[in-house]
Amino acid sequence: MAAWYRLADTLFSRMDAEAAHGWAIRALKTGLVPEDRRPDARSLGITVWGRRLPNPIGLAAGFDKNAEVADAMLRQGFGLVEIGSVTPRPQEGNPRPRLFRLSEDRGVINRMGFPGHGLEAARARLAARPRRGFVGVNIGANKDSTDRAADYVTGCVALAPYADYLVCNVSSPNTPGLRNLQGRTELAGLLKRVQDAIAAKPVPLVVKIAPDATDDDLDDIVFVCRDLRLDGLIVGNTTLSRPATLTSDRRGETGGLSGMPLMTLSTEVLRKTARRTEGQFPLIGCGGVASGADAYAKIRAGATLVQLYSAMVYEGPPLIRRIKTELAALLARDGFNSVADAVGADLRP
Numbered sequence: 001m002a003a004w005y006r007l008a009d010t011l012f013s014r015m016d017a018e019a020a021h022g023w024a025i026r027a028l029k030t031g032l033v034p035e036d037r038r039p040d041a042r043s044l045g046i047t048v049w050g051r052r053l054p055n056p057i058g059l060a061a062g063f064d065k066n067a068e069v070a071d072a073m074l075r076q077g078f079g080l081v082e083i084g085s086v087t088p089r090p091q092e093g094n095p096r097p098r099l100f101r102l103s104e105d106r107g108v109i110n111r112m113g114f115p116g117h118g119l120e121a122a123r124a125r126l127a128a129r130p131r132r133g134f135v136g137v138n139i140g141a142n143k144d145s146t147d148r149a150a151d152y153v154t155g156c157v158a159l160a161p162y163a164d165y166l167v168c169n170v171s172s173p174n175t176p177g178l179r180n181l182q183g184r185t186e187l188a189g190l191l192k193r194v195q196d197a198i199a200a201k202p203v204p205l206v207v208k209i210a211p212d213a214t215d216d217d218l219d220d221i222v223f224v225c226r227d228l229r230l231d232g233l234i235v236g237n238t239t240l241s242r243p244a245t246l247t248s249d250r251r252g253e254t255g256g257l258s259g260m261p262l263m264t265l266s267t268e269v270l271r272k273t274a275r276r277t278e279g280q281f282p283l284i285g286c287g288g289v290a291s292g293a294d295a296y297a298k299i300r301a302g303a304t305l306v307q308l309y310s311a312m313v314y315e316g317p318p319l320i321r322r323i324k325t326e327l328a329a330l331l332a333r334d335g336f337n338s339v340a341d342a343v344g345a346d347l348r349p
């Protein structure tokens with residue numbers, strides 16, 4: 001761990017988790033956090049949706065909900081950054097505390113409930129930034145919305161001009177009923193409305209699903225996505241399940257679990273998804289990534305891109321360089337010249 005981050009970590013780990021996150025955002029905005037502009041290994045470069053990315057390691061949604069630090073996080077060495085979830089109207093989210101570290105398990109439980117500044121604030125910030133790097137925009141629905149599908153249409157239409165890809169997040173466990181939008185009919189209706197609404201200026205459109213999806217759920221989700229010729233799937237969000245191996249006192253908190261205890265489950269669901277999509281569109285593997293080996297496992301299970309959030313809570317930005325170095329070494333060890341060559345390696349007969 002870098003010396004500067006050891007100091008920051010000492011301070012952050014004593015604070016309430018959400019307060020620490022607030023300070024991290026402030027520090028990133030003021031440029032106090034050392035950047036990492038060293039070039040990436042050539043083998044890490046990857047082409048997706050016609051764009052060339054320096055590496056496949058992305059920042060997952062939820063860290064930069066309000067589009068305040070996308071460029072700062074790209075300068076930390078991420079190959080892509082996803083902002084959001086953005087809801088049409090600003091909202092408070094659930095009462096605090098609502099974010100908990102499970103340090104012994106290297107996990108996190110959150111029940112944030114989409115707190116955020118809303119669409120207009122996100123739009124203003126995205127419009128003001130240079131169109132550099134690869135930035136995805138993740139859209140959610142307001143808690144009190146009477147037509148949730150309409151919220152996704154509103155969000156996607158408003159932010160498509162500033163997005164390198166759009167995400168319909170229908171898998172947050174902290175907005176009651178939201179996950180029902182993953183059902184076959186609901187999902188097809190929602191995605192069709194969004195596709196039609198952005199047809200004039202198409203942007204790659206992906207759906208983010210829950211790692212709690214059953215095999216039947218996956219059949220439905222993948223059928224809809226293939227049928228509508230969607231551009232990708234993110235597998236996935238936080239889980240409502242609680243592995244028996246958890247030891248932290250906080251394991252009983254209500255909310256979605258992320259971090260290391262999610263790695264096995266989310267990679268298994270990714271693999272099942274990849275078997276169903278048969279390469280029709282790229283997959284983004286997310287859940288529990290904390291090392292190059294984890295990222296490599298997601299890629300071998302079918303992910304073209306990988307995202308993480310919770311491991312950053314414990315290791316901070318130096319983690320990004322470590323993951324990239326380890327991943328490049330693993331690719332070389334196994335004789336892969338590029339990430340693309342390794343995508344889905346475990347699925348091949």
Ligand SMILES: Cc1cc2nc3c(=O)[nH]c(=O)nc-3n(C[C@H](O)[C@H](O)[C@H](O)COP(=O)(O)O)c2cc1C
Pocket residue numbers: 060061062063065084085099108110112114138169172208236237238258259260262286287288289307308309310311
């Ligand atoms: C505090 C917190 C807030 C999150 N907020 C969002 C969100 O707004 N939208 C979303 O799609 N995912 C959100 N997520 C889920 C992450 O993007 C990611 O899917 C999940 O945490 C699994 O990855 P990880 O184990 O690397 O953290 C959030 C996760 C955490 C820990």
